[in-house]
Amino acid sequence: MTDIALTAGGRTDGAPPSARLAGRAPRRPLTWAWLGLVPFLAFLLLFLLVPAVTVFANALRTEQGFSFSAMAEGITGQNLQAFWFSVQFSAGAAFVGVLLGTLLAYAAATARRPRWLRSAVASFSGVAANMGGLPLAFAFLTLLGRQGVLTKVFSTAGWDLYGGSFTLGSVPGLITVYSYFNIPLMVLITLPAIDGLRPSWREACANLGGTWVTYWRRVGLPVLAPSLFGGFMLLFANSFSAYATAAVLTDNSRIVSRRIGFFLGGDVAIGEDAVGFALAAWMIVVTAACMAVYWVARRRAERWQA
Amino acid sequence: MTRWRARVAAAAPTIVVALAAAYFVAPLLSLARFALQNVPTIRLGWSTLFDNWSLKGITGAFGDASFWAALRLSLQLAVGTVLLTLVLLLPTAIWVHIKLPRARAALEFITVLPYMVPAIALVAGIVFIKPHARWFLNSDLSLIPFYVVLALPFTYRSFDAGLRAIDLRTLVDAARSLGADWRFLLLRVLVPNLRTAIISASFLTAAVVLGEFTLADTLLIESLAPFQRRFVGREPQAGYGLNLLALIATVSLFALVSLLTRKRDRRRRTFAYRAERALVASTPESTS
Numbered sequence: 150m151t152d153i154a155l156t157a158g159g160r161t162d163g164a165p166p167s168a169r170l171a172g173r174a175p176r177r178p179l180t181w182a183w184l185g186l187v188p189f190l191a192f193l194l195l196f197l198l199v200p201a202v203t204v205f206a207n208a209l210r211t212e213q214g215f216s217f218s219a220m221a222e223g224i225t226g227q228n229l230q231a232f233w234f235s236v237q238f239s240a241g242a243a244f245v246g247v248l249l250g251t252l253l254a255y256a257a258a259t260a261r262r263p264r265w266l267r268s269a270v271a272s273f274s275g276v277a278a279n280m281g282g283l284p285l286a287f288a289f290l291t292l293l294g295r296q297g298v299l300t301k302v303f304s305t306a307g308w309d310l311y312g313g314s315f316t317l318g319s320v321p322g323l324i325t326v327y328s329y330f331n332i333p334l335m336v337l338i339t340l341p342a343i344d345g346l347r348p349s350w351r352e353a354c355a356n357l358g359g360t361w362v363t364y365w366r367r368v369g370l371p372v373l374a375p376s377l378f379g380g381f382m383l384l385f386a387n388s389f390s391a392y393a394t395a396a397v398l399t400d401n402s403r404i405v406s407r408r409i410g411f412f413l414g415g416d417v418a419i420g421e422d423a424v425g426f427a428l429a430a431w432m433i434v435v436t437a438a439c440m441a442v443y444w445v446a447r448r449r450a451e452r453w454q455a
Numbered sequence: 456m457t458r459w460r461a462r463v464a465a466a467a468p469t470i471v472v473a474l475a476a477a478y479f480v481a482p483l484l485s486l487a488r489f490a491l492q493n494v495p496t497i498r499l500g501w502s503t504l505f506d507n508w509s510l511k512g513i514t515g516a517f518g519d520a521s522f523w524a525a526l527r528l529s530l531q532l533a534v535g536t537v538l539l540t541l542v543l544l545l546p547t548a549i550w551v552h553i554k555l556p557r558a559r560a561a562l563e564f565i566t567v568l569p570y571m572v573p574a575i576a577l578v579a580g581i582v583f584i585k586p587h588a589r590w591f592l593n594s595d596l597s598l599i600p601f602y603v604v605l606a607l608p609f610t611y612r613s614f615d616a617g618l619r620a621i622d623l624r625t626l627v628d629a630a631r632s633l634g635a636d637w638r639f640l641l642l643r644v645l646v647p648n649l650r651t652a653i654i655s656a657s658f659l660t661a662a663v664v665l666g667e668f669t670l671a672d673t674l675l676i677e678s679l680a681p682f683q684r685r686f687v688g689r690e691p692q693a694g695y696g697l698n699l700l701a702l703i704a705t706v707s708l709f710a711l712v713s714l715l716t717r718k719r720d721r722r723r724r725t726f727a728y729r730a731e732r733a734l735v736a737s738t739p740e741s742t743s
Contacts, residue, residue, distance in 0.1 A: 200580025
């Protein structure tokens with residue numbers, strides 16, 4: 150409860166007020182209370198940390214001992230192509246998600262009528278952001294697959310969607326599908342940030358002789374920037390690590406996550422085991438880096454969200 | 456000119472939202488068509504638009520024995536994951552709020568760690584460990600603890616929001632000074648007050664578990680999602696029907712959560728929030 154009063158009172162650096170107060174106080178010694186966290190941390194150690202460390206242990210080891218060769222092989226040749234492909238569509242899906250998600254959030258936040266629109270968009274986003282997985286992939290197959298309804302509509306209108314190189318497993322195809330959960334996720338991230346833009350700032354800018362462009366260039370975008378950047382990172386990680394949707398839309402191992410599945414499925418000679426783990430290790434590195442950046446950006450973004 | 460611009464500015468949000476709505480609804484409608492109408496797309500046109508609609512596609516999976524087995528396993532996994540989450544995570548969250556408030560930020564960070572390890576990478580680790588822990592990992596239900604981990608970011612956030620919304624300090628002090636022991640405090644005082652948080656965390660967990668594909672498929676465990684995938688290959692129409700049902704189930708779970716939590720906006724109840732609102736309302740700039 151006191152949180153709000155404290156946050157409303159002045160600047161915040163994103164940390165919960167209690168933590169900030171604790172930071173100012175002299176360091177208290179460790180108490181027995183920390184023991185209460187042991188069961189939970191032990192559980193995480195066993196079921197999250199051990200598997201994750203196992204991945205790295207296997208990726209960095211050969212019969213002769215420590216070796217970086219598998220990790221190196223994980224980013225050469227076909228594996229590199231898979232990474233490049235994954236980066237391409239993940240960056241594309243993240244970019245589209247940031248752009249359209251922010252636009253949708255802004256539209257919902259500024260629309261005067263109908264009144265319920267804003268909360269409807271927010272609620273819907275909360276649902277759709279989690280709608281990945283198999284059903285979504287199948288839904289898009291029925292819409293834009295070779296036998297899809299919209300494909301048929303297009304061809305009736307004289308445009309053969311599959312005339313070029315388009316498939317749902319290609320970069321544009323995957324972007325189209327992944328936007329379905331990326332856009333709502335971005336709405337959830339930027340709505341609070343857009344709410345944080347005070348009308349008084351716009352008026353102050355106008356009073357000082359600034360135009361619409363000045364406002365966005367000097368005030369609006371700088372305030373939104375951490376949210377947009379953080380959102381991009383989160384959406385990138387989200388698309389990069391998606392597996393179930395990709396499993397339906399692509400039947401090859403062009404995507405990193407699918408390629409790991411392919412190695413794990415045992416379709417490959419035994420000696421190449423380490424490469425599968427190396428791919429998984431690289432994937433953890435990329436995702437963890439994105440999430441770390443997102444975490445930092447989110448703290449900066451919260452500065453203007455009282 | 457200015458009037459034209461003003462009109463565009465006024466209509467723009469509506470247009471954006473309408474376009475978005477079309478994008479989000481279209482795949483669902485086409486999935487429903489494939490599930491409910493048995494007309495090949497080649498022959499689809501104005502003349503055949505109303506032919507062969509039936510509920511056969513929706514109910515098609517119910518005649519399949521392996522569907523029931525998969526559904527039962529998924530429900531077991533969901534119930535197990537919910538229970539383990541409640542037993543493990545709820546006391547931890549309460550403990551941190553009462554005894555270790557300065558660990559709150561750290562715990563919040565720890566609970567999003569599962570986002571850093573993609574499911575397919577996690578399962579790579581599990582595949583390697585499996586031969587060393589067959590006594591445990593050979594059971595289909597061994598997925599439960601991993602599902603607890605996957606749902607952790609959702610569940611912890613839900614408990615955290617619930618705990619912030621109640622006046623924890625006062626409740627604990629009042630209960631303790633009236634002679635309640637810790638068990639009574641937890642089960643008779645805190646749990647009823649955290650009802651909304653517990654229910655929404657459980658629904659979110661169930662939704663995550665029922666739709667989980669990556670772990671189950673890679674470990675060759677026949678739960679609902681892997682079955683859904685293979686069933687589409689075997690009987691397309693009934694398969695699409697099943698996926699439609701799964702989608703509806705997930706959406707309802709998440710929608711229920713959003714309904715439940717909306718009524719309980721934690722800030723709306725606090726004095727500080729109301730004071731701030733009143734302050735904003737009384738300043739002229741907010742009337743624009």
